[in-house]
Amino acid sequence: MLVDQAKIEVEAGSGGKGCLSFRREKFIPFGGPDGGDGGRGGDVILVATSDARTLVDFSYQPLYRAHHGEHGRGKNQHGRDSANITVKVPVGTVVWDQNGVILADLSQEGQQFLAARGGRGGRGNSSFTTATRQAPRLAEKGEPGEKKELRLELKLLADVGLVGFPNAGKSTLLSRVTAARPKIADYPFTTLEPQLGVVKLSGERSFVIADVPGLIEGASEGKGLGLQFLRHLERTRVLLHLVEVAETGTLGELEKGIKVIERELSRYPEHLEQLPRILVLTKLDACPDRAKIERWVESLRKKGWLVAAISAVAGEGLNELMEMAWTKIIELPVAPKAPVVQEEHKVYRPEARFSIRIEDGVYLVEGPEIHKWTSMTDFGTRGGIERYHNILRRMGVLSELKKRGVQDGDKVLCDDHELIWEDQPTWERKGPG
Numbered sequence: 001m002l003v004d005q006a007k008i009e010v011e012a013g014s015g016g017k018g019c020l021s022f023r024r025e026k027f028i029p030f031g032g033p034d035g036g037d038g039g040r041g042g043d044v045i046l047v048a049t050s051d052a053r054t055l056v057d058f059s060y061q062p063l064y065r066a067h068h069g070e071h072g073r074g075k076n077q078h079g080r081d082s083a084n085i086t087v088k089v090p091v092g093t094v095v096w097d098q099n100g101v102i103l104a105d106l107s108q109e110g111q112q113f114l115a116a117r118g119g120r121g122g123r124g125n126s127s128f129t130t131a132t133r134q135a136p137r138l139a140e141k142g143e144p145g146e147k148k149e150l151r152l153e154l155k156l157l158a159d160v161g162l163v164g165f166p167n168a169g170k171s172t173l174l175s176r177v178t179a180a181r182p183k184i185a186d187y188p189f190t191t192l193e194p195q196l197g198v199v200k201l202s203g204e205r206s207f208v209i210a211d212v213p214g215l216i217e218g219a220s221e222g223k224g225l226g227l228q229f230l231r232h233l234e235r236t237r238v239l240l241h242l243v244e245v246a247e248t249g250t251l252g253e254l255e256k257g258i259k260v261i262e263r264e265l266s267r268y269p270e271h272l273e274q275l276p277r278i279l280v281l282t283k284l285d286a287c288p289d290r291a292k293i294e295r296w297v298e299s300l301r302k303k304g305w306l307v308a309a310i311s312a313v314a315g316e317g318l319n320e321l322m323e324m325a326w327t328k329i330i331e332l333p334v335a336p337k338a339p340v341v342q343e344e345h346k347v348y349r350p351e352a353r354f355s356i357r358i359e360d361g362v363y364l365v366e367g368p369e370i371h372k373w374t375s376m377t378d379f380g381t382r383g384g385i386e387r388y389h390n391i392l393r394r395m396g397v398l399s400e401l402k403k404r405g406v407q408d409g410d411k412v413l414c415d416d417h418e419l420i421w422e423d424q425p426t427w428e429r430k431g432p433g
Contacts, residue, residue, distance in 0.1 A: 004154040004194075004232070006058035010116040013041025013066040013082045015142025018122035020381065021074035022135070033136060035124030039069030039079035041145045044116040045086045048106035052090040055154055066116070069142060072124045079121055087115070089152060092235065096151040103150070107157065107235070115150060119143030122376055128383075138383030141376045153231065156194055158210035160325050161233040161275075163261060164242035165215065169282035171195070172312040173242065174211045177322055194232045199322055207329055210236060215264050230268050238328045239265075239277035240321075245309075246286035251296050254281075276328055277306070280321060284311040353395055356404060363404065363412040365397055374415035 016038025023031025044066050064087050070079030095104040095113060104113035122140030129136060162170040178197025195211045212232055233239065241261060248254045258279065266273040279300060287293055293309055300307045308324055310317035354367035373391050378384040392398055392414070401412060401421070412419040 004055060004156075006055040006152045007062060007149065008058050008087075008152060009063045009147070009149050010044040010087075011063070011065040011147045012044050012116035012118040012145030013068040014145045015039065015041050015119040015121035016069035016071040016079035017141050018124035018127070018139035019072035019074060019077075020125045020137065020139040020378075022125075023075070032134065033125040033129055034074055034076045035126050035139055036072035036074070036076050036078040037124050037127060038072045038121030038140075038142045040081040040121050041069045041118030041142065042066030042082035043084040043114055043118045045084055046089050046093070046095065046104070046106065046113045046115050047086045048091045048093060048109060048111045049088045050091050050109055052088050054090065055093070055152055058152065064115075066118060066145065068145070069118070069121045071142075072121070072139075076124075076126055078124075081121075082118065084118070090154055092155045092157045094153045094155060096153065098149050098151075116146040116148055119145045136383055137381055138387060139378060139381075140384075141378055143372060144375050155235055156196060156210055156232040157208065158196060158232070158236050159207035159329050160199075160209040160238045160240060161236035162209065162211045162240050162242060163215060163233070163265065165244070165257065165261065166213075168242040168244050169312050170211045170242050173240075173280075173282070173310070173318075174209060176312045176315065177318055178209060199325075201322060201326060205326060207326065209240075209325075215261055230265075230272065233272055233275075236275065237332050238325055239272070239275050240280050240325065241277050242280045242282050244283050245281045245293060245296070246283040251299060254296060255300075276332070278321070278324055278328065279305045279307045281307065281309040282312065284309055284316055285314045354397055354400075356397075356400055358404070361410070363401060363406055363410060365392075365401075365412060365414045369395070370397075371415050374417055379417065 018038050019035035021033065021035040023034040025031060044064050064085060066085045067082040069082050072079045089106060091107065091109055091111075093106045094102060095106070095115070097103055103115075106113060120143045122142045125136045125139045128138050162173065164170055174195060174197050177199050194213075197209050197211075198206055199209055200206045210232055212230065241258070243254060243257055243261075245254065248257070262273065281293065281297065284290070284293065297307045297309055306324070306328075308317060308321045310321055312318065352367065353369050354365055357364050357366070373388060377388040379388070397414075406412065406421050408422050410421045412421055
């Protein structure tokens with residue numbers, strides 16, 4: 001069974017805590033601070049590999065969590081960084097976030113995407129030593145690792161795609177020109193999931209061909225099975241549009257059927273109608289009037305179609321069709337290679353460092369940077385509280401609160417910590433952790 005969509009959760013490791021410690025040895029009364037830094041949390045990295053073919057494994061294991069960094073220790077012992085974890089996904093996997101934004105397109109072997117970044121380790125008190133502060137009673141907690149919910153969508157990589165009505169002969173053609181063994185039967189929707197096969201030609205030439213479930217009129221409105229699988233044709237370079245001629249009475253009927261499929265392709269949002277294609281008339285072995293077929297082929301060619309006539313059962317015209325497809329492939333420009341690391345092509349835009357809103361008389365200060373510094377501050381020490389206050393001042397939070405009209409005694413909530421606004425603000429722990 002081909003599973004081509006999945007939802008996963010990725011959670012990077014948080015950084016280890018920095019250590020608050022002072023050197024204490026006999027005959028050394030003023031040893032100074034010696035608290036080490038915490039280690040970095042592990043990243044979660046998606047890696048494209050041809051060893052994976054579907055997304056079925058993610059149905060059984062949807063959560064991927066990296067380990068946290070080790071805590072720092074005394075004697076300036078830094079915590080160990082946690083190892084990254086790699087998650088293998090099939091080549092052709094597209095990664096989306098919760099808002100429907102594409103984060104990565106892993107279309108090449110070995111291509112990587114940093115799905116969740118691990119938090120840095122907190123600094124120990126030895127890192128805060130300065131000429132004027134030689135005994136700091138201050139250490140950071142580790143930075144929280146990123147947590148994300150992602151949607152994975154697999155789009156198979158193929159050079160040639162097969163489209164057409166059900167029972168147009170797509171599966172039979174695939175089975176005759178490749179080693180694939182799709183299910184073949186005389187009833188609609190024999191093909192229930194996409195199939196891939198490799199066509200091998202003379203001179204070590206080869207290309208990949210993909211078959212998707214047949215289209216019917218109204219597929220763009222959700223009818224039938226094929227529309228949900230058309231994403232697998234987005235990466236193809238050439239389409240073979242198969243049309244059965246054995247039970248077609250007139251050229252008008254044939255052209256009507258062709259227009260139905262073309263219309264459904266044009267309604268697909270990824271512009272499949274712009275792909276070059278070859279019109280393939282199938283099941284010649286069941287058509288006794290070959291002269292009629294020749295007239296149809298000539299008429300379609302005059303209208304601009306590249307036409308081939310075949311019988312997959314009898315093997316007639318298959319070599320010629322595959323050579324036509326190969327010629328079409330090599331005529332097309334080679335697509336540029338995608339970058340190996342998605343992070344290298346990020347576009348950074350300035351964002352507000354925080355936001356302030358008022359609810360029921362409480363000033364709520366929010367933002368990723370607020371959450372970061374709140375999580376990394378040890379509010380159990382006076383040094384930690386003072387540093388947090390200075391961070392808010394440098395960020396402009398305190399001045400913005402004054403502009404909003406904060407008064408003595410008002411409550412200001414930053415993440416899960418509450419500040420009672422006074423001449424000298426007092427911090428109180430609210431909430432878990």
